[in-house]
Amino acid sequence: MTSPTNQVYPIVWQDDRVMLVDQTQLPNKYAVVEIKCCEDMATAITTMIVRGAPAIGVAAAYGMYLGARDIETEDSETFFQELEKVAQLLRQTRPTAVNLFWAIARILKAASETIGSVAEIKEALLETAKAIQLEDLQTCHAIGDRGLEALPANPDKLCLLTYCNAGALATAGYGTALGVVRSTWRAGRLARVYACETRPRLQGAKLTSWECVQEGIPVTLITDNMAAHCMNRGLIDAVVVGADRIAANGDTANKIGTYSVALVAKAHKIPFFVAAPLSTIDFELATGMEIPIEERHPSEIYQVGETVICPPGVEFYNPAFDVTPAELIAGIITEKGVVPPDSLHKLQF
Numbered sequence: 001m002t003s004p005t006n007q008v009y010p011i012v013w014q015d016d017r018v019m020l021v022d023q024t025q026l027p028n029k030y031a032v033v034e035i036k037c038c039e040d041m042a043t044a045i046t047t048m049i050v051r052g053a054p055a056i057g058v059a060a061a062y063g064m065y066l067g068a069r070d071i072e073t074e075d076s077e078t079f080f081q082e083l084e085k086v087a088q089l090l091r092q093t094r095p096t097a098v099n100l101f102w103a104i105a106r107i108l109k110a111a112s113e114t115i116g117s118v119a120e121i122k123e124a125l126l127e128t129a130k131a132i133q134l135e136d137l138q139t140c141h142a143i144g145d146r147g148l149e150a151l152p153a154n155p156d157k158l159c160l161l162t163y164c165n166a167g168a169l170a171t172a173g174y175g176t177a178l179g180v181v182r183s184t185w186r187a188g189r190l191a192r193v194y195a196c197e198t199r200p201r202l203q204g205a206k207l208t209s210w211e212c213v214q215e216g217i218p219v220t221l222i223t224d225n226m227a228a229h230c231m232n233r234g235l236i237d238a239v240v241v242g243a244d245r246i247a248a249n250g251d252t253a254n255k256i257g258t259y260s261v262a263l264v265a266k267a268h269k270i271p272f273f274v275a276a277p278l279s280t281i282d283f284e285l286a287t288g289m290e291i292p293i294e295e296r297h298p299s300e301i302y303q304v305g306e307t308v309i310c311p312p313g314v315e316f317y318n319p320a321f322d323v324t325p326a327e328l329i330a331g332i333i334t335e336k337g338v339v340p341p342d343s344l345h346k347l348q349f
């Protein structure tokens with residue numbers, strides 16, 4: 001939903017249901033989907049009606065509450081057995097964004113720590129989901145402001161390149177990478193943002209462009225294969241992207257194609273930043289090689305709109321993410337500050 005200041009909130013709890021901006025319909029149609037049960041929330045995550053690592057976490061948290069609400073028992077042992085089934089349903093939606101698993105674990109912890117009736121436990125889960133959402137919104141604003149401080153001081157107005165959509169639509173609002181863009185714009189230090197379209201799902205073309213136009217931020221849309229040329233021609237001062245999961249050594253999983261952009265930025269000595277909340281860091285994974293990479297349906301490659309772009313008989317490989325090695329990352333922008341990728345252990349809480 002949008003506020004009078006054109007702020008976008010992709011997930012809103014309203015009365016007794018979750019309202020989701022249907023991101024598969026943007027930018028041509030602004031549609032809102034009502035979610036009243038955990039099964040529909042799981043489908044919304046899998047089909048990317050709601051997407052983006054932090055947003056997936058918030059959606060899963062509400063999905064856990066919706067599932068708990070439908071468990072019809074007063075017996076706590078039975079309730080927790082059924083709640084685990086809800087958690088398993090949501091865990092199976094998408095494998096890469098660690099925020100999903102972190103949010104589910106946080107809800108389960110809240111349930112186990114609540115002393116009271118099943119009804120009181122259910123209420124605690126709703127309050128926890130709301131808290132996760134508010135925390136993420138506050139975190140994104142902090143990431144935006146910390147990121148502004150980390151960007152090159154010269155030139156005074158920057159041209160930033162971003163990839164995919166790590167904006168308000170991918171979070172509880174404001175965005176991570178696009179949060180840095182917003183803070184830079186509001187500080188009067190942004191000349192323009194270059195948005196890579198981000199094949200095959202085109203989150204950059206459809207979502208990042210839409211967010212920037214909504215807010216009046218100058219945005220230039222480029223195809224992914226133009227990023228190197230733009231950097232070679234001196235059009236880009238820094239790159240800021242989001243993240244779906246960061247390993248303990250700083251290796252970062254993000255939308256497929258991010259690794260290529262990082263390699264080209266390194267070749268042109270352009271700083272490449274990752275913007276992400278601490279909840280995206282998975283300290284249980286030593287390196288990025290352990291991060292599970294989602295593979296999605298081939299139709300995302302062979303179909304553009306209604307058009308099939310290749311002949312029958314070809315085979316497909318559709319990994320939705322890739323892993324950028326820590327040595328290509330100038331800094332990881334978190335709500336606690338900007339840290340070198342090899343110093344994440346200092347942030348472990």
Ligand SMILES: CSC[C@H]1O[C@H](OP(=O)(O)O)[C@H](O)[C@@H]1O
Pocket residue numbers: 051052053054163164165166167170171175176177203241242243244254255256320
């Ligand atoms: C703020 S993190 C957003 C992150 O999530 C996107 O993936 P998807 O659209 O498939 O959910 C992409 O990797 C973004 O960087």
